[in-house]
Amino acid sequence: MKALFMLLAFAASLGLVSPSMAAHSAHGQESVTYTPDITFTLRTNIADGKLVFMGDAGAIAGKVNPDLVVPENAVVQINVINGDGAIHDIAVPDFGAKSDQITGKGASTAIVFRANKNGTFEYLCTLPGHKAAGMFGKVIVGEQVAQADTGALDIAQDPTAVGAPVGKRGPQKITVDLETTEVVGKLASGSTYKYWTFNNKVPGPFVRVRVGDTVTVNVSNAKDSSHIHSVDFHAVTGPGGGAAVTQVPPGQTKSFTFKARHPGLFVYHCATPMVAQHITNGMYGMILVEPEGGLPAVDREFYVMQGELYTAQKHGAQGLQEFSLEKLLDERPEHLMFNGTMDALTDKYKLQANVGETLRIFFGVGGPNLTSSFHVIGEVFDKVYDQASLTSTPLTDVQTTLVPPGGATMVEFKVDVPGNYILVDHALSRVEKGLSGILTVSGKEDHSIFHSTEKVDPNSGH
């Protein structure tokens, strides 16, 4: 429902739905974006005989009527969960935002608005008597949000780190060095996670070879690791994809050599028990085996992988997030992300291109559990190399393509219209758990392709 609401709001910002519909959906607010800049979750509660909003997660967890501190001009989402079973709503009248009423215990609603003026404003429940009973607090716009410097490692993988095309060269001998590490990395602003990685990045390095190459893989497990690690390349024909000979204790190195016999885009991952835990913690990456003569030239290539984190703490919580075995086994991730962290492809790295260019995305799912419905909002894939088969005729003109865990796809499309395009898994609840990326296209508009008299929000997309 919320995803639909956001979709409508986003469509409204592009002028794709009627003004009345837009006004209804966005509560009269202009230019909200597909993904909010900041999200708060409040739970209604009865405390000391008073009705209150209680912070549900993150820095406001457990606080009564918490101050909601946001940067100026941020798109703010406030979720409210009914915790007491009475009728409630939430409104921020100064920004024209008001939710539906929620009645049942566990029911929820949300409001979204752009905090486009500085100052202190009120949020409240508008039901008669509820504010008087205690249901109100402050939205403080324009104050610096205090940010603990965690000193954690930046493990986000650069989506442009795709290596050099093989071109016309013949088969060669190639060496791939992988170091397995266990490091505390930045998950989102104010939160960290103990990642397990290949070469301190999630996903691990993009390995690029040619069919017929002889590839030697050296797996070194860092001295300060606590666990055995290994690697299974899906491009390998042999025991465990290499995992049977690379169970490496801390401080040691093991190697194997394989012939790249099948062209394609293949996932690699750690395959040490419990394998699902090693993968969720960040131990996955991809190897591209280019066909003879190489792939057709394109203007830009990107490396994107989808992952999941199962933490005891809820999405949005601050501080060190700890692994939850229970949630992993139930396949209930708290966080989903492209390239390792919550903001890897929305803030740290954005995908950039110019109008008229043809792009190629090497997209894979580390997982370990969820199938991705990969989609770029506002674009159509000209070509989809389904299941990352590079020797089959590609599908053409595709909106959304399925990518299973341990699988990949290669998509190509020409960008014709400037703007921000959002990479998503179209199972859009996952956007709420962090899964999105931005492709920014610059250049001249072509009104024969897209035109509107409405103002396009320059920040649309983020």
Ligand SMILES: [Cu+2]
């Ligand atoms: Cu491992």
